[in-house]
Amino acid sequence: xxxxxxxxxxxxxxxxxxxxxxxxxxxxxxxxxxxxxxxxxxxxxxxxxxxxxxxxxxxxxxxxxxxxxxxxxxxxxxxxxxxxxxxxxxxxxxxxxxxxxxxxxxxxxxxxxxxxxxxxxxxxxxxxxxxxxxxxxxxxxxxxxxxxxxxxxxxxxxxxxxxxxxxxxxxxxxxxxxxxxxxxxxxxxxxxxxxxxxxxxxxxxxxxxxxxxxxxxxxxxxxxx
Amino acid sequence: xxxxxxxxxxxxxxxxxxxxxxxxxxxxxxxxxxxxxxxxxxxxxxxxxxxxxxxxxxxxxxxxxxxxxxxxxxxxxxxxxxxxxxxxxxxxxxxxxxxxxxxxxxxxxxxxxxxxxxxxxxxxxxxxxxxxxxxxxxxxxxxxxxxxxxxxxxxxxxxxxxxxxxxxxxxxxxxxxxxxxxxxxxxxxxxxxxxxxxxxxxxxxxxxxxxxxxxxxxxxxxxxx
DNA sequence: AGAAATTTGTTCGTATGTATA
DNA sequence: TTATACATACGAACAAATTTC
Numbered sequence: 360x361x362x363x364x365x366x367x368x369x370x371x372x373x374x375x376x377x378x379x380x381x382x383x384x385x386x387x388x389x390x391x392x393x394x395x396x397x398x399x400x401x402x403x404x405x406x407x408x409x410x411x412x413x414x415x416x417x418x419x420x421x422x423x424x425x426x427x428x429x430x431x432x433x434x435x436x437x438x439x440x441x442x443x444x445x446x447x448x449x450x451x452x453x454x455x456x457x458x459x460x461x462x463x464x465x466x467x468x469x470x471x472x473x474x475x476x477x478x479x480x481x482x483x484x485x486x487x488x489x490x491x492x493x494x495x496x497x498x499x500x501x502x503x504x505x506x507x508x509x510x511x512x513x514x515x516x517x518x519x520x521x522x523x524x525x526x527x528x529x530x531x532x533x534x535x536x537x538x539x540x541x542x543x544x545x546x547x548x549x550x551x552x553x554x555x556x557x558x559x560x561x562x563x564x565x566x567x568x569x570x571x572x573x574x575x576x577x578x579x580x581x582x583x584x
Numbered sequence: 585x586x587x588x589x590x591x592x593x594x595x596x597x598x599x600x601x602x603x604x605x606x607x608x609x610x611x612x613x614x615x616x617x618x619x620x621x622x623x624x625x626x627x628x629x630x631x632x633x634x635x636x637x638x639x640x641x642x643x644x645x646x647x648x649x650x651x652x653x654x655x656x657x658x659x660x661x662x663x664x665x666x667x668x669x670x671x672x673x674x675x676x677x678x679x680x681x682x683x684x685x686x687x688x689x690x691x692x693x694x695x696x697x698x699x700x701x702x703x704x705x706x707x708x709x710x711x712x713x714x715x716x717x718x719x720x721x722x723x724x725x726x727x728x729x730x731x732x733x734x735x736x737x738x739x740x741x742x743x744x745x746x747x748x749x750x751x752x753x754x755x756x757x758x759x760x761x762x763x764x765x766x767x768x769x770x771x772x773x774x775x776x777x778x779x780x781x782x783x784x785x786x787x788x789x790x791x792x793x794x795x796x797x798x799x800x801x802x803x804x805x806x807x808x809x
Numbered sequence: 810a811g812a813a814a815t816t817t818g819t820t821c822g823t824a825t826g827t828a829t830a
Numbered sequence: 831t832t833a834t835a836c837a838t839a840c841g842a843a844c845a846a847a848t849t850t851c
Contacts, residue, residue, distance in 0.1 A: 445655055
């Protein structure tokens with residue numbers, strides 16, 4: 360027997376899949392939905408909460424429920440928590456981050472536009488001239504974020520965002536260990552320069568070399584590069 | 585002002601993060617939770633629905649609400665729908681699948697155990713001897729699934745599962761286009777043989793060659809292999 | 810085995826805060 | 831400003847499944 364609130368979720372899902380509901384559209388009011396599906400209003404609300412949480416709809420008191428226009432924030436939010444629950448260990452987190460950045464580099468060298476290249480160079484400059492640790496972290500993160508964005512692949516972008524959330528919010532202790540395992544500051548700046556110049560000059564070899572230096576994984580995947 | 589049901593979600597989340605709640609544990613009853621958080625039982629239930637949906641808890645009528653033991657199924661379930669909502673196009677789906685399998689291959693050649701190698705060979709044999717199309721698809725999928733599992737990286741495994749869901753359930757039309765864009769049957773069988781033997785013999789070059797043949801992307805990423 | 814108590818699933822009624830015309 | 835529509839929230843009650851005695 361299907362539960363009442365699942366009926367609601369299925370109903371909205373189907374209307375989206377069939378193309379009856381599009382982003383921005385207003386759903387039927389809770390009372391109407393309850394009547395249509397012959398369930399109580401509370402059950403409707405339980406179903407809508409689910410849809411709201413994963414970013415399908417947004418609820419506005421006094422106005423109505425609407426199909427979301429932007430899933431991005433909620434998605435990486437939810438995704439990072441799910442990753443946390445799966446109990447990802449340090450090895451897997453590190454592997455996945457390398458994986459995303461490597462694949463992003465493959466695409467970024469061909470797809471980065473002028474604006475992204477400019478942002479990369481600004482961050483690189485900021486990184487090399489940074490005085491406070493806070494500034495360094497800011498530009499460091501900026502470089503990696505732009506790199507992934509330049510891949511123009513939403514799977515990579517979303518997962519990278521989720522991974523950042525995961526490390527910042529749920530396993531921050533792991534983050535410090537991961538970072539401290541990296542190269543010294545001078546070498547790290549050199550690695551970032553290679554990485555940025557690789558993208559800017561559309562030089563894949565150089566970009567990959569930058570990543571390799573950055574993560575310091577000369578050992579196992581040497582053959583790949 | 586924080587909404588009532590969000591208070592519930594935060595509360596459970598915090599208890600998990602702080603280590604007070606572990607997988608398998610029973611939550612306080614809905615009535616007790618309502619009293620503790622000074623919200624109504626309906627609001628508690630709305631919060632619990634969210635947690636149930638993303639796989640944090642499982643609810644059993646007559647018994648109680650429990651922290652989930654297995655997130656896996658629900659996670660790829662939710663994830664695939666979120667991917668669908670983001671409106672992933674064919675290019676991004678194809679790219680992501682290649683990414684996952686390539687990275688999985690890098691890890692699988694070093695990590696596949698005897699049981700997984702055996703399953704790979706059984707599927708390969710089944711694929712070559714298959715008569716019906718249904719059989720072929722079964723073993724084809726089996727090979728790729730085991731390959732990804734052998735990577736022993738849950739990020740890759742979960743995302744591959746979600747991607748499979750996405751293609752099967754939400755964008756099946758795209759799936760046929762993607763598949764039809766692949767090699768002929770004979771070449772495909774050869775590619776699978778290379779792929780499987782690469783893992784079984786811990787021969788990275790061979791495995792990657794199999795993937796390259798399989799997806800037929802000689803063009804752009806030639807340099808990588 | 811069976812009855813009672815407990816707990817989630819579901820519904821209805823009501824009151825309140827917010828947005829919109 | 832007023833009136834209406836709508837989501838938010840609460841409380842009480844009963845049904846259905848499970849646990850306990």
